[in-house]
Amino acid sequence: MHELSIAYNLVDIASQAAQEAGASGVDAVYLRLGKLSGVEKDALLFGYDIAIKGTLLEGSRLEIEDVPVMVYCPVCDAVSELPDIQLFCCPQCGTPTGDIRQGKELEILSLEIDDEQPAYS
């Protein structure tokens, strides 16, 4: 299981960004997680609760957006969602395809932070 070490990476990046923005606390971290990222959602949520202890993120929640795998089919000339990652073929016409256009994401999209002082903007 490498999700704990992934969680520590995530918390490092998020707390640094929050600090730079002058946040007093973080309420939530929004993450995009591809089906082909190699990271297991539940294990990551478990690791997150451990990794945030004693950081600016303590008490925050991890909001995970599942990102489906999208493949390009040269026959249909179209990108479609792969229903099953055990079979890499076009869901429309059945042509085998390994041309992955989406689904490997492991990306922090945004943070919901608290400002110490009233925001001006």
Next chain:
Amino acid sequence: MNNPRILEIRRGVLEKNDLLAQQLRTRFNEAGVYVVNLVSSPGAGKTALLEVMLRHLRESGLNAGALVGDLATDNDAKRLARSGAPAHQIETGGNCHLEADMISDHLAEWGIDLSDFDYLFIENVGNLVCPASYDLGEHLRAVMLSVTEGEDKPLKYPTMFNSSDVALITKIDIAEAVEFDRKAAYTNIQAIRPGMVTFETSAKTGRGVDAWLSYLAERREALHTAAPEAESS
């Protein structure tokens, strides 16, 4: 008073590893060394096959080295050193996979000159899950599947098989004894990664090793043709 607001950051969680891997790849290109990351479950025969590969390459007058990752012990590096090729152990201390910083740290510790090498093999920790997420700066990722493991391994570990470039079926010398279903194995590999090049190998009899090494030689040649500046430096 607290004023919640959204801070957009859009950053990859593994950005540090990916950046370091990219720097390693540039270094490998400049040194003209072709780097292969070998992944498999524990016991698929990575070390045994690698030992034979290193011996074959050495006999062909090529220089190959091996960086070998394990949770603990330096047994595998000792085994690989029997081939006469330089080998260096990375003990991960419980970490279930290799990361790019371990590669760069251990290359420094090992103290080899990369430009003396034609090939560098990185034997990852035996694990079909975690190593899939970490780019080590390799040119090629080869996943091994032994005939004793069950033909449905690619379906059980799609991320690893999909992230690999080549599949190596190992221990093919005992395929019949364990009733290995070759057709099912190929079907499953192709389902996960259409067009994946697959070699059948045996560390014991040497079967398939030359074909696999010839393939590597072609890939290495193609890399040098694609990046001629790497040759001149």
